[in-house]
Amino acid sequence: MARKKVDEKTIILNSLKLFRQKSFHNTSMEDIATSCGILKGSLYHYFSSKEDLMIKVIDFVHQYFQNEIFIHAWNEKLSAKQKLKKFCSAAEDVFFDKISGKLYGNIGIESALVIPEFNTSIRAFFQDFFNAIKHIYKEKFNEKTANELAERSVAEVEGSIMLARIFNDKSYIINTHKRMIERLEK
Amino acid sequence: MARKKVDEKTIILNSLKLFRQKSFHNTSMEDIATSCGILKGSLYHYFSSKEDLMIKVIDFVHQYFQNEIFIHAWNEKLSAKQKLKKFCSAAEDVFFDKISGKLYGNIGIESALVIPEFNTSIRAFFQDFFNAIKHIYKEKFNEKTANELAERSVAEVEGSIMLARIFNDKSYIINTHKRMIERLEK
Amino acid sequence: MARKKVDEKTIILNSLKLFRQKSFHNTSMEDIATSCGILKGSLYHYFSSKEDLMIKVIDFVHQYFQNEIFIHAWNEKLSAKQKLKKFCSAAEDVFFDKISGKLYGNIGIESALVIPEFNTSIRAFFQDFFNAIKHIYKEKFNEKTANELAERSVAEVEGSIMLARIFNDKSYIINTHKRMIERLEK
Amino acid sequence: MARKKVDEKTIILNSLKLFRQKSFHNTSMEDIATSCGILKGSLYHYFSSKEDLMIKVIDFVHQYFQNEIFIHAWNEKLSAKQKLKKFCSAAEDVFFDKISGKLYGNIGIESALVIPEFNTSIRAFFQDFFNAIKHIYKEKFNEKTANELAERSVAEVEGSIMLARIFNDKSYIINTHKRMIERLEK
DNA sequence: AATGAATGAGAATTCATTCAT
DNA sequence: AATGAATGAATTCTCATTCAT
Numbered sequence: 001m002a003r004k005k006v007d008e009k010t011i012i013l014n015s016l017k018l019f020r021q022k023s024f025h026n027t028s029m030e031d032i033a034t035s036c037g038i039l040k041g042s043l044y045h046y047f048s049s050k051e052d053l054m055i056k057v058i059d060f061v062h063q064y065f066q067n068e069i070f071i072h073a074w075n076e077k078l079s080a081k082q083k084l085k086k087f088c089s090a091a092e093d094v095f096f097d098k099i100s101g102k103l104y105g106n107i108g109i110e111s112a113l114v115i116p117e118f119n120t121s122i123r124a125f126f127q128d129f130f131n132a133i134k135h136i137y138k139e140k141f142n143e144k145t146a147n148e149l150a151e152r153s154v155a156e157v158e159g160s161i162m163l164a165r166i167f168n169d170k171s172y173i174i175n176t177h178k179r180m181i182e183r184l185e186k
Numbered sequence: 187m188a189r190k191k192v193d194e195k196t197i198i199l200n201s202l203k204l205f206r207q208k209s210f211h212n213t214s215m216e217d218i219a220t221s222c223g224i225l226k227g228s229l230y231h232y233f234s235s236k237e238d239l240m241i242k243v244i245d246f247v248h249q250y251f252q253n254e255i256f257i258h259a260w261n262e263k264l265s266a267k268q269k270l271k272k273f274c275s276a277a278e279d280v281f282f283d284k285i286s287g288k289l290y291g292n293i294g295i296e297s298a299l300v301i302p303e304f305n306t307s308i309r310a311f312f313q314d315f316f317n318a319i320k321h322i323y324k325e326k327f328n329e330k331t332a333n334e335l336a337e338r339s340v341a342e343v344e345g346s347i348m349l350a351r352i353f354n355d356k357s358y359i360i361n362t363h364k365r366m367i368e369r370l371e372k
Numbered sequence: 373m374a375r376k377k378v379d380e381k382t383i384i385l386n387s388l389k390l391f392r393q394k395s396f397h398n399t400s401m402e403d404i405a406t407s408c409g410i411l412k413g414s415l416y417h418y419f420s421s422k423e424d425l426m427i428k429v430i431d432f433v434h435q436y437f438q439n440e441i442f443i444h445a446w447n448e449k450l451s452a453k454q455k456l457k458k459f460c461s462a463a464e465d466v467f468f469d470k471i472s473g474k475l476y477g478n479i480g481i482e483s484a485l486v487i488p489e490f491n492t493s494i495r496a497f498f499q500d501f502f503n504a505i506k507h508i509y510k511e512k513f514n515e516k517t518a519n520e521l522a523e524r525s526v527a528e529v530e531g532s533i534m535l536a537r538i539f540n541d542k543s544y545i546i547n548t549h550k551r552m553i554e555r556l557e558k
Numbered sequence: 559m560a561r562k563k564v565d566e567k568t569i570i571l572n573s574l575k576l577f578r579q580k581s582f583h584n585t586s587m588e589d590i591a592t593s594c595g596i597l598k599g600s601l602y603h604y605f606s607s608k609e610d611l612m613i614k615v616i617d618f619v620h621q622y623f624q625n626e627i628f629i630h631a632w633n634e635k636l637s638a639k640q641k642l643k644k645f646c647s648a649a650e651d652v653f654f655d656k657i658s659g660k661l662y663g664n665i666g667i668e669s670a671l672v673i674p675e676f677n678t679s680i681r682a683f684f685q686d687f688f689n690a691i692k693h694i695y696k697e698k699f700n701e702k703t704a705n706e707l708a709e710r711s712v713a714e715v716e717g718s719i720m721l722a723r724i725f726n727d728k729s730y731i732i733n734t735h736k737r738m739i740e741r742l743e744k
Numbered sequence: 745a746a747t748g749a750a751t752g753a754g755a756a757t758t759c760a761t762t763c764a765t
Numbered sequence: 766a767a768t769g770a771a772t773g774a775a776t777t778c779t780c781a782t783t784c785a786t
Binding site for chain 2: 780782784
Binding site for chain 6: 561586587588598599602606607608
């Protein structure tokens with residue numbers, strides 16, 4: 001069965017790391033292959049193109065966020081505030097690499113407009129992000145208000161990730177999270 | 187032979203349009219030259235490299251925002267609310283192309299990390315953005331609160347521009363602007 | 373593990389079909405393997421290279437034509453005209469796929485010059501083709517005339533197969549066959 | 559205006575030579591560039607893709623045949639026999655390279671099926687080939703007969719070019735031409 | 745100033761082939 | 766025998782950049 005050096009998931013994880021560090025366009029298939037310890041051509045066993053790989057990376061991120069972050073919003077054993085605290089704390093773990101101290105970007109931002117398929121996957125991600133936040137706020141607020149608070153929160157989180165990277169300062173994200181939690185208390 | 191077909195500003199304006207529509211990486215020097223009615227090689231009379239051009243585009247945008255948008259924040263003949271309304275309305279003019287109906291992106295988002303020089307220019311831009319908003323809020327709030335409201339506003343605006351493009355729906359931006367104005371009333 | 377999924381002949385038949393539909397260069401080893409229900413690597417148990425496979429395909433075609441088409445020329449129970457009619461009818465069965473309605477090409481044309489070994493096999497094929505036709509015409513004509521008629525017929529048949537494919541119209545081949553039969557009557 | 563090393567026509571001529579010697583698939587863009595004394599990438603100044611180049615090569619051949627060979631069929635100062643003799647003699651000049659002694663193939667044969675655009679161009683070529691021959695035969699024969707003789711001639715010529723290459727013997731073509739001329743005398 | 749030709753490095757992708765299991 | 770993973774060389778194509786005119 002031949003010496004297996006990598007599997008699909010490893011490639012996706014390595015690609016994700018590179019895409020978040022250097023962006024989609026600044027990462028070559030060669031970079032990805034090297035990071036996996038295989039040759040460029042071998043990537044095409046697993047993914048039919050760089051774009052196919054990107055879509056699978058986006059979907060992996062989506063699923064990861066679903067399982068590790070969004071999920072807290074739906075845990076009905078917790079109060080709204082507890083949900084949101086767990087949510088934010090899990091999100092912070094994703095954006096700050098404790099080991100390297102690096103700040104990671106959100107892969108969607110730069111790639112959304114490259115091909116329509118990327119946008120489809122990215123919309124699905126944000127829809128679930130929005131739904132999770134809205135569900136939390138609905139414990140305290142009516143439909144309309146929860147909706148607005150969720151829209152505002154998603155925008156603010158995404159904007160603060162951008163600012164955090166530009167200024168290399170994670171407090172933008174932390175402050176946004178604090179405000180999201182405070183809003184529950186009013 | 188020598189007569190001028192274009193000037194630096196025309197190239198910058200055309201580049202800006204393309205970068206906002208298609209992003210830095212998806213715009214080639216050829217695209218830019220074509221949009222200006224000149225040939226690729228001629229661009230190098232004005233800019234030493236694509237990156238040099240990009241920096242000048244960012245600085246142009248910075249200056250444009252300064253003169254057309256941020257400036258309203260410092261017009262002391264206006265009330266805080268009037269300032270902010272003018273500010274937001276001017277910003278909307280920049281992001282929605284009334285003629286084509288298209289939504290334009292924020293060039294900074296995808297290019298900030300390409301080369302350090304981009305980041306320097308982009309930081310300067312956001313610093314002035316932040317200062318303008320903070321100045322408005324300071325009419326009604328103390329230093330600390332104004333600071334926080336400005337940080338929040340900048341993040342929310344940037345996030346909502348991203349969402350507006352992804353979902354092709356400008357109401358994300360309009361709603362953010364509304365909330366920014368409401369905050370003055372509390 | 374070891375049980376046979378395919379045999380050499382199945383691979384040759386599948387390859388032949390693909391080579392005739394898509395040509396040698398436009399058919400990959402992967403295409404061939406897929407059409408046989410096995411994996412690419414497994415082909416190398418039967419054939420040492422794509423070229424080795426091609427030679428065996430050509431030789432198979434040669435043998436097939438020998439047994440199914442050329443053979444009628446040597447059946448001395450038949451008249452020359454009967455021989456030729458059977459010959460042509462059998463040939464038509466090979467070039468028109470009654471099920472798919474497709475027209476198949478002659479594999480030799482495009483591959484003759486790829487490697488010398490192909491040419492050797494292809495020459496042997498045409499030699500036998502020519503001999504069969506000449507034998508038929510010799511019943512009615514002298515050596516020299518039969519020779520010329522055979523040369524002419526082989527050229528015309530091959531040219532008409534080409535035209536039939538280009539114009540997707542099998543009547544080129546049918547008309548050529550008609551003329552070959554008419555020539556016996558003069 | 560920079561040192562011009564090649565022009566479009568030179569590239570087309572060099573490509574034609576290579577395609578006829580080695581076929582479309584066995585000729586790389588690198589081969590073509592080298593034969594022109596330029597680099598691979600420079601070819602894309604003149605042709606947008608290898609296929610685009612191929613179409614222009616086919617169209618060049620078409621035009622060349624039109625001006626150098628088919629044209630004799632329409633020279634009404636000549637008798638039918640004179641037309642055909644000039645036609646055949648001009649054609650022979652194209653297929654035998656007097657300098658190298660090499661026999662050239664007909665580029666259409668192997669490439670007709672690669673992309674639909676090739677087939678369109680190749681059909682146009684054969685249509686004009688057929689029309690020219692038919693016009694000659696119409697001086698002596700009625701519509702129907704001229705039609706059939708033309709169809710037969712085109713097929714026979716193409717088949718004999720193939721045989722000439724396979725057996726490396728130009729007499730296949732010469733004999734076919736002789737027969738075409740003889741048919742006028744019956 | 746502008747041109748247009750050429751460059752050359754590098755990108756994605758293809759594919760016949762090898763080989764350990 | 767068959768697999769499936771990996772190889773590595775080749776191929777098409779892109780694109781920022783240079784430079785003689």
